[in-house]
Amino acid sequence: MKSWVTRKIDNFDIRQICESGQCFRMRQKDENRYSVIASGCYLEIMREEKSENKREWSFLCEGGEEEFESFWKEYFDLETNYAAYIAQIHPKDTYLRDAAEFGAGIRILKQDLWEMIVSFLISQQNNIVRIRRCIQNVCEKYGEARTNFCGELYYTFPTPEALAELEEDELKVCNLGYRSKYVVRTAKSVASGETELDRIYKMSYREAREELLKFYGVGGKVADCICLFALHQLQAFPVDTHISQALSAHYPRGFPKRRYKGFEGVMQQYIFYWEFSHSGQS
DNA sequence: GCGCAGGTAGAGT
């Protein structure tokens, strides 16, 4: 049965997580309330404004305390101390310090592998608003309809099998454009058992990345996003146009990945969120 | 109208 779960959490801000663009199924529902659909579950999150320090967050889900403990706690990576990552930043690197301070509430989510593969296939050469709409279209057309505790309809993410039945350009009706064949062909590869997703979860970063690159439409950037946001391989450091520009502007001699070995991806998110928030988009 | 948005595959040097 549904119930509220309230927790004090450091380095957590749902708005920052939502705007950091890892999850395309998270949205602001109203003033201080966010919703997210993940692995078929629906959750609402809000800050406890009455609390003095701003560390208290409330989570509302169908399965209450048990679902929160068994699923959402890990999903939001709540057991990890992100202040420890930020503390590693070189004191003289004012750019990264500012970026990390600005996005200190970001968490690297642990999202579903299949959802991330499809989501980031769709993300290429595309903007956030349209990515969200594309994914929503695909879910509405090929996912499963469910009703949340507010009585509102939401849709689960379609299975590989559901998408594997389609013709290669059939997802163009969901506005995927040329990405349609990437998604359908990848779905066929997964549904046929040619590539086992469970196996990828157990691989090292290098192995997983290599395996993901075999999917039609998955290149280095998309593979790294999947490694970071689904497999929680924090060493993955996706380089997109924003990151590429930021790095050449602020790190002409290269970003010091060595210093942040094993959690480079966390730093990438601070930089991305900072750049993205200051580029007039959102 | 035209360039671009969290790239990638495929063809051509």
Add this chain to the structure above:
DNA sequence: ACTCTACCTGCG
């Protein structure tokens, strides 16, 4: 190996 370009679609 490296460089170049087509690719859907919608929004400024």
